[in-house]
Amino acid sequence: MRIALADCNNFFVSCERVFDPKLEGKPVVVLSSNDGVIVARSNEAKALGVPMGGAMFEWKDFLRTNGVIMLSGNHALYADMSRRVMATLSALAPEIEIYSVDEAFLAFEDDDPAETICREMRTVVKRRTGIPISIGIAPTKTLAKAVNHLAKRHQEFGGVLDLEGRNPDDILDTVEVGEVWGIGRQYEKLLIGSGVRTARAFKDRPDDWIRRRMGLHGLQVAWELRGVPCSGFHRGEGEPRKSVISSRSFGRPVTTLSALKEAVATHAAAAAETLREDGLRAALLTVFLGFKRQGYGQGYPSGLSVRLDPPTNDTSEILRAVQAIVERIFLPGASYRKAGIRMAELTTQDADQLRLFGPSGTDPKRRAFLAVVDKVNAEWGSGTLKFAAEGVDRAWRSRSASRTPRYTTDWDQLPSVK
DNA sequence: TCTGGGGTCCTAGGACCC
DNA sequence: TCTGGGGTCCTAGGACCC
Numbered sequence: 001m002r003i004a005l006a007d008c009n010n011f012f013v014s015c016e017r018v019f020d021p022k023l024e025g026k027p028v029v030v031l032s033s034n035d036g037v038i039v040a041r042s043n044e045a046k047a048l049g050v051p052m053g054g055a056m057f058e059w060k061d062f063l064r065t066n067g068v069i070m071l072s073g074n075h076a077l078y079a080d081m082s083r084r085v086m087a088t089l090s091a092l093a094p095e096i097e098i099y100s101v102d103e104a105f106l107a108f109e110d111d112d113p114a115e116t117i118c119r120e121m122r123t124v125v126k127r128r129t130g131i132p133i134s135i136g137i138a139p140t141k142t143l144a145k146a147v148n149h150l151a152k153r154h155q156e157f158g159g160v161l162d163l164e165g166r167n168p169d170d171i172l173d174t175v176e177v178g179e180v181w182g183i184g185r186q187y188e189k190l191l192i193g194s195g196v197r198t199a200r201a202f203k204d205r206p207d208d209w210i211r212r213r214m215g216l217h218g219l220q221v222a223w224e225l226r227g228v229p230c231s232g233f234h235r236g237e238g239e240p241r242k243s244v245i246s247s248r249s250f251g252r253p254v255t256t257l258s259a260l261k262e263a264v265a266t267h268a269a270a271a272a273e274t275l276r277e278d279g280l281r282a283a284l285l286t287v288f289l290g291f292k293r294q295g296y297g298q299g300y301p302s303g304l305s306v307r308l309d310p311p312t313n314d315t316s317e318i319l320r321a322v323q324a325i326v327e328r329i330f331l332p333g334a335s336y337r338k339a340g341i342r343m344a345e346l347t348t349q350d351a352d353q354l355r356l357f358g359p360s361g362t363d364p365k366r367r368a369f370l371a372v373v374d375k376v377n378a379e380w381g382s383g384t385l386k387f388a389a390e391g392v393d394r395a396w397r398s399r400s401a402s403r404t405p406r407y408t409t410d411w412d413q414l415p416s417v418k
Numbered sequence: 419t420c421t422g423g424g425g426t427c428c429t430a431g432g433a434c435c436c
Numbered sequence: 437t438c439t440g441g442g443g444t445c446c447t448a449g450g451a452c453c454c
Contacts, residue, residue, distance in 0.1 A: 011454095039422070039454095056423040073422085102424095118451050184452050215428065217452080245424050297426035340423090398422090 001112055002164075003233070004137045005107040005144040006121065009129070009152060011102035015081045016071055018130035019407045019415055027068040031056065034398040035072055046091075056087055064146055066250050072403040077300050080408045082377060086128045092121045095145035097234050104219035110303060115162040122159050138163040141231050142224035145181040146199060147171065172200035172225065182221040240346075241278065246270040247340020250396040254336045260289065261326050262391030267341040268322045269387055272315040275343060277406055281311035285318065287325045290338035297334035304329050307390055311347055316367055318343075319389050381410060 008014060012030040017023045023260050025168060027044035031037065038054045045068055050059065065072055081099045090096050095107035108114040118135040125133050136148030150171065151161035163171065178188035180199050190213060202210075204224035210218045220230040229375065246267035254260055264287055275282060288303035304325050312318065373385050406412035 034420095034422070036421055053421085075423095103454075182452065186451065212425095215451090217428070239426090240426080242435040243425070247423065249422070362431095 001233070002108045002110060002112075002113060002139060002231075003138060003144045003229075004108065004118055004135050004228070005099075005141070005148045006091075006104050006106060006118070006125075006135045007148050007152070008085060008102035009132045009134055010040060010042055011079055011082075012073065013042045013045075014131050015078050016404055017042075018081070019077075023069060026393070027066065027300070028071065029063065029068055030073055032073060033400060034251065035070075036249070039073065042073050048057075051089050070402060072400040074404050074406065076406045076409045077404070081129060081131060085125055085131055085133070088125050088128050089121060092117065092124060095235055098237050105144070105233065108137075111370065115160060115164075118160045118162075119158070133159070135160045136160070136163075139227045140224040140229045141180050142221060143168070143227065146175050146179070146225075149175070149179060156289050168227065169200055172203065173198055175199035177202050180221060180225070182217065187218065190214075206275035212363055237332070241280075242346060243339060243342055243344040244271045244274045244280075244282070244346070245342045247338060247342075248276075248398050249290070249338035250336065251399045252396065254339075254396045255334070257327070257330045257332075259391075259396050260339060261323055262389065262394065263339045264289075264322050264326050264341060264395050265319055265387065265389035265391070266394075268318045269315050269338065269390055271341050271343050271347060272313050272318050273377070273382075275346070277372060279349045280346045281308075281313045283308050283311040283345035283347065284320055284343070285325075286342040287322055287329070288340050288342070289326075289329065289336050290340075292335045292337050297331050297336075299392060300331050300334070302329065311345070313349075314370065315387055319387060323389065326380060372397060 015029065016030065023042075025044070026042070027048055027050075027162050028042040029038045029050060030040040032039045033323055036056055036213070038050060038052065038056070038059065041052065048066055048068065050063070050068065062068075063251075079099060081188070082390075085102075086098050086104060087098070089104055089106070093106040094109070097105040099105055106118075108117070114137050118137060122133055122135060125131060134148055134152040136144045136146070136151050137160070138144040138147050147161050147163050151157045151159055153395065177191050177196055178185070180202065181248050183191070183202075185337060191197075191202060196205065201264050203222045207219060207220065207230070210222050210304045214221075223230050240411060248263075254263065257288065264342070284305060285308055286303055286305040290302060291297040291300075306321055306325060308317070376385050377383065405415070407413060
């Protein structure tokens with residue numbers, strides 16, 4: 001089997017460009033929520049030296065002086081564009097594993113004309129969705145990732161690079177060790193400190209040397225670079241999810257219990273909706289609050305978990321649990337900068353256990369009620385129906401100063417053709 | 419003064435059991 | 437003063453990914 005990695009180029013920026021061609025050829029960045037950090041850059045912005053993850057309070061002036069266009073993240077748009085890209089890839093590839101919003105692994109048999117198919121895919125995806133992609137082909141996922149980087153970086157490959165027929169060592173000599181999939185900042189530092197600078201030097205280290213410093217995971221990365229598959233191919237969407245998180249930092253510091261409760265309730269409602277969408281219930285709920293970086297409250301416990309028995313996805317039940325937790329962990333006088341909730345130990349709805357005592361699962365009336373809420377929100381926009389606990393005024397909401405319209409997911413925001 | 423949000427997996431250490 | 441060996445389960449923390 002051979003693996004291809006198809007990866008959208010500068011995905012968020014490319015999505016924006018589909019609907020606003022004026023952005024073409026210009027330096028553009030897309031920002032995180034609260035317009036806090038840079039999460040996507042066009043090639044022109046990369047060329048100016050703007051880093052991924054750069055903090056806006058440091059970069060704003062530079063971006064302005066250099067005429068870089070700044071956009072707040074429009075994730076409804078990106079999710080919809082992602083669906084279109086993945087649907088197109090699925091139609092053309094024999095097997096697909098969707099890995100992230102902008103990447104998919106494709107599996108080919110050894111005698112498939114992989115490179116030809118991939119070049120065709122690249123053309124069709126661009127034509128149907130407007131999104132440019134690059135593809136790397138190799139015997140393992142980690143190698144496909146590395147080859148994909150090179151396909152993206154070097155024009156002459158035309159966006160598709162197949163490792164077959166090339167000497168892997170020559171390729172891996174040109175890949176810095178920190179660029180390897182699975183080697184992050186900490187391990188990069190450790191490896192460079194030991195004189196290991198390239199992907200090739202890393203994979204040529206003895207197994208026990210790697211194992212001792214980087215555990216099982218590091219060993220797997222090395223083996224994959226040597227061409228031995230260790231990560232498996234998961235058809236479709238991959239593994240079922242194990243947790244749902246909803247969290248956000250506040251637009252301004254929050255100091256009151258009531259605002260905190262509203263914010264956490266909003267996350268609870270969002271997380272519960274995701275659970276229902278995926279047909280899941282949660283048995284473990286964690287609420288966490290974040291203090292300002294420095295200041296009163298450091299070291300004070302800011303999170304607390306409770307079990308939900310029986311497991312549930314009912315917003316009202318979750319809200320009750322959540323409100324009690326917030327009251328318990330609230331520290332009067334502290335300044336909070338973020339809040340969130342995590343639902344874990346997920347089970348599928350139909351795996352509901354019959355219980356000896358007490359109610360088993362959500363009763364049919366509640367279920368019907370929640371289905372109506374979800375349906376209305378799906379049709380009329382999320383937030384059309386809200387629970388009272390989520391609040392009305394919501395001064396704590398995060399900032400998103402320059403979000404582009406939801407061109408493809410909201411009837412009122414469709415692009416108009418003049 | 420200001421630094422995202424949503425995920426996964428592994429490891430180490432403590433509590434507990436026989 | 438000496439102080440086993442083999443398990444399991446849980447949690448916290450750290451590492452990684454996009």
